Amino acid sequence: MTVGLSLLRALKSHGAREIFGIPGDFVLPLFKQIEESAILPLVTLSHEPGLGFAADAAVRMHGGIGVTVVTYGAGALNMVNAVANAYAERVPLVIVAGCPGALEAQNGLVLHHQVQHVDTQWRIFREITCDQVRISDPAHAPDEIARVLRHCREYSLPVLIEVPRDITQAAMGEVPVLPATPYSDEAVAECADEWMQRIQAARHPVLVVDVEVRRFGLEARVAELARRLQLPVLTTFMGRGLLAEGQLLEGVQLHGTYLGIAGDARTTALLDESDLPVMLGAILSDVNFGVSAEKIDFRRALIAAQREARVGHHVYPNLPLAALVEALLQRIPAATRARAPAPMPIDAPGGLVADDEPVRAADVSRAINDRIRAHGPLPIASDMGDCLFAAMELLPTTLVAPGYYATMGYGVPAGMGVQLATGERSLTLVGDGAFQMTGLELGNCARLGIDPIVIVLNNQSWEMIRAFQPESRCSDLGDWHLARVADAIGGRGQRVRTRREFKAALDAAFAERGRFQLIELMIPPGDSTPTLKRFSDGIHAMRARR
Numbered sequence: 001m002t003v004g005l006s007l008l009r010a011l012k013s014h015g016a017r018e019i020f021g022i023p024g025d026f027v028l029p030l031f032k033q034i035e036e037s038a039i040l041p042l043v044t045l046s047h048e049p050g051l052g053f054a055a056d057a058a059v060r061m062h063g064g065i066g067v068t069v070v071t072y073g074a075g076a077l078n079m080v081n082a083v084a085n086a087y088a089e090r091v092p093l094v095i096v097a098g099c100p101g102a103l104e105a106q107n108g109l110v111l112h113h114q115v116q117h118v119d120t121q122w123r124i125f126r127e128i129t130c131d132q133v134r135i136s137d138p139a140h141a142p143d144e145i146a147r148v149l150r151h152c153r154e155y156s157l158p159v160l161i162e163v164p165r166d167i168t169q170a171a172m173g174e175v176p177v178l179p180a181t182p183y184s185d186e187a188v189a190e191c192a193d194e195w196m197q198r199i200q201a202a203r204h205p206v207l208v209v210d211v212e213v214r215r216f217g218l219e220a221r222v223a224e225l226a227r228r229l230q231l232p233v234l235t236t237f238m239g240r241g242l243l244a245e246g247q248l249l250e251g252v253q254l255h256g257t258y259l260g261i262a263g264d265a266r267t268t269a270l271l272d273e274s275d276l277p278v279m280l281g282a283i284l285s286d287v288n289f290g291v292s293a294e295k296i297d298f299r300r301a302l303i304a305a306q307r308e309a310r311v312g313h314h315v316y317p318n319l320p321l322a323a324l325v326e327a328l329l330q331r332i333p334a335a336t337r338a339r340a341p342a343p344m345p346i347d348a349p350g351g352l353v354a355d356d357e358p359v360r361a362a363d364v365s366r367a368i369n370d371r372i373r374a375h376g377p378l379p380i381a382s383d384m385g386d387c388l389f390a391a392m393e394l395l396p397t398t399l400v401a402p403g404y405y406a407t408m409g410y411g412v413p414a415g416m417g418v419q420l421a422t423g424e425r426s427l428t429l430v431g432d433g434a435f436q437m438t439g440l441e442l443g444n445c446a447r448l449g450i451d452p453i454v455i456v457l458n459n460q461s462w463e464m465i466r467a468f469q470p471e472s473r474c475s476d477l478g479d480w481h482l483a484r485v486a487d488a489i490g491g492r493g494q495r496v497r498t499r500r501e502f503k504a505a506l507d508a509a510f511a512e513r514g515r516f517q518l519i520e521l522m523i524p525p526g527d528s529t530p531t532l533k534r535f536s537d538g539i540h541a542m543r544a545r546r
């Protein structure tokens with residue numbers, strides 16, 4: 001077997017479902033084997049940032065690992081921001097990057113795509129991946145690749161595999177799937193005992209769930225834990241959309257998303273006034289917890305994330321989240337206790353009034369919630385901008401978004417990745433500024449056989465920038481007539497100004513299959529969702545207090 005085929009088989013055996021790639025001369029030998037072997041389907045897009053975001057969203061939906069294949073230098077370095085997003089948001093993404101062969105790397109000439117050093121790509125990716133391997137010696141490479149792929153899965157973080165272009169055809173053995181990294185059952189039991197003692201002694205415990213619960217496929221088990229513990233449940237900003245699938249919510253007291261000063265006061269109080277936050281898979285980020293008026297004292301919390309568990313000041317290292325969840329479940333009788341009070345109705349506006357009033361940012365969640373109430377949840381991708389705050393106003397539904405890393409450009413490629421991964425039509429929320437960055441990837445939909453629906457909140461500005469710094473004039477973007485752009489690249493564009501037009505356009509978009517749909521909402525400049533307004537008011541108020 002060749003290096004290329006063995007690597008492709010290994011990616012598949014470790015949970016890859018497809019390859020997102022853009023070729024270049026440093027990876028053409030590998031591309032040839034990808035296409036000839038068809039071990040994994042190949043999806044090509046137009047620009048590496050979009051490629052990385054699409055692969056990120058796909059693996060968030062189907063689990064396993066995501067895979068991108070890019071050329072050396074110009075390709076891989078063009079994807080750095082998308083990989084950084086995956087690292088920050090704990091996404092298991094494999095970057096297979098071409099690199100120079102051994103001989104050409106030493107022939108004394110500076111190579112095309114090379115930067116300061118022939119290893120610059122490697123050095124940059126060490127900062128945004130948890131492990132790396134360069135396949136330079138096929139005799140030892142299988143074990144090294146196995147180690148890297150296990151790290152990708154077990155830490156749910158990106159990894160780099162460099163493939164020198166002169167080695168792709170060399171012979172290499174099978175890459176083993178290593179057994180799970182061992183950990184101490186005793187430590188898990190001791191931690192679970194300690195957590196249970198504290199949970200039973202607490203007066204107002206609250207369960208907070210975040211992205212690692214999905215990354216490790218634990219939503220059903222965590223929902224069962226929530227049912228048995230009978231605790232109120234909150235998601236973090238990043239964890240919005242967790243437990244939203246199907247029956248997961250049965251008997252779970254999901255009270256919505258913690259938004260601190262920007263959220264519903266009763267929901268916020270569940271965490272701010274809790275004497276024991278139990279935080280599963282939580283990233284302690286400013287977006288998740290920085291908007292708390294009462295600075296949360298995490299020393300009184302129980303926190304399990306990044307393969308360790310914390311209790312007060314001490315830490316249990318090398319403790320997988322799945323093992324802890326199972327150990328906790330073993331300590332709680334399955335018999336359901338007295339029904340706990342029903343959760344508070346999730347603060348989700350509905351009831352779009354389809355009249356001739358100008359459409360506003362607040363109407364986005366109203367219209368989508370009406371759709372969810374009438375037709376059930378649907379997978380949603382959101383970009384960064386006020387659209388992400390609109391996504392916080394939605395009823396429980398699957399959501400992929402750069403909730404913590406907060407990069408623009410994620411939405412459109414992510415919505416495409418969602419449909420490519422699940423076959424389900426996705427709905428994407430994106431601002432006009434972010435659409436300008438990666439929106440043209442939609443031109444690939446016809447070739448890929450997908451038909452996502454995209455709602456662009458076109459306020460003709462970087463409105464969030466203006467919200468944070470009103471005096472900035474750099475935020476004006478002008479009118480790009482994005483509905484016409486959609487028509488030009490194979491979709492159907494509808495530009496709407498009133499709420500009546502919005503409702504009609506949304507109904508028409510869902511009614512038509514076979515081409516992507518773009519609804520361009522002409523939002524009045526200066527308008528924003530109530531959630532963004534509360535966030536920015538709250539942040540200004542907190543800054544004023546400091």
Ligand SMILES: Cc1ncc(Cc2c([C@H](C)O)sc(CCOP(=O)(O)OP(=O)(O)O)c2C)c(N)n1
Binds near residue numbers: 432433465
């Ligand atoms: C790649 C990238 N560049 C810059 C930013 C900074 C930034 C925001 C955050 C603060 O980092 S929000 C925002 C404006 C977004 O404009 P648009 O997509 O039109 O959405 P809206 O008009 O709803 O704001 C920028 C430039 C970013 N998050 N990501």
Ligand SMILES: [Mg+2]
Binds near residue numbers: 460
């Ligand atoms: Mg905008």
